[in-house]
Amino acid sequence: MAIGASGAWWTASQHYGLEIETLNHAATKKDLGTATKAVEDMASFQKGFNDALTIFQATQQRNAQAQQDLGRVLLDLRSTSAGLRNDFADLPARIASAAQPALAEYATTCTAVFETMADRGGRLVESGAGIAAKADGHAADAQMIRQSWPGQ
Structure with missing residues (x-):
């Protein structure tokens, strides 16, 4: 009897x-599935x-290039303006002493x-508007990256 009870046990x-x-x-398999997910x-x-970081960096590079381009355009504009100031400084005296055909040619020029x-x-205004649009895009990209960062 003891052997039967032991066997049943x-x-x-x-x-x-x-x-x-x-x-x-089953529990371990479920936990592994959750960890895998x-x-x-x-x-x-x-x-x-x-x-997003790659796009952000590319946008930064494009913005830097656009700023350099704008800087070059502004320097060219300043140089041209300075040259015009010099040309206009002696304009009244040249007009007063000029003959009629010279005045007509000067007016055409x-x-x-x-x-x-x-x-x-x-074109400068259009370029500035383009840079402003790119800057807005850059700001939006930067905001998106800040918002997507964990813990924010």
Whole structure:
């Protein structure tokens, strides 16, 4: 009788031990699935972050180039303006002593110069507007990166 009871006890022990191991295995498998999903999510986030950082850096480089271009245009404009000031300084004396054909030629030349100035001024305004738009885009990219950073 004792052997039968011991055998039954051992069989029940083995059965419940197997059931416990099966439950432990299922829980571990579920935890592993959750951890795998978390790692995949982190990898996806990191890729998005790296892409955003690449775009941000490219935008910074374009903005720096646009600022350099604007600086060159402004220097050219200052140089041209200084030259015009010198030309205009002695203009009244030259007009007073000029003959009629020279005045007509001078008027034509002045008109051409003013048309060129107006055209270049318009392009300068367009260039400035383009730089402002790029700066707005840069600011938006920087804000997006700040907002997407963990812990913010």
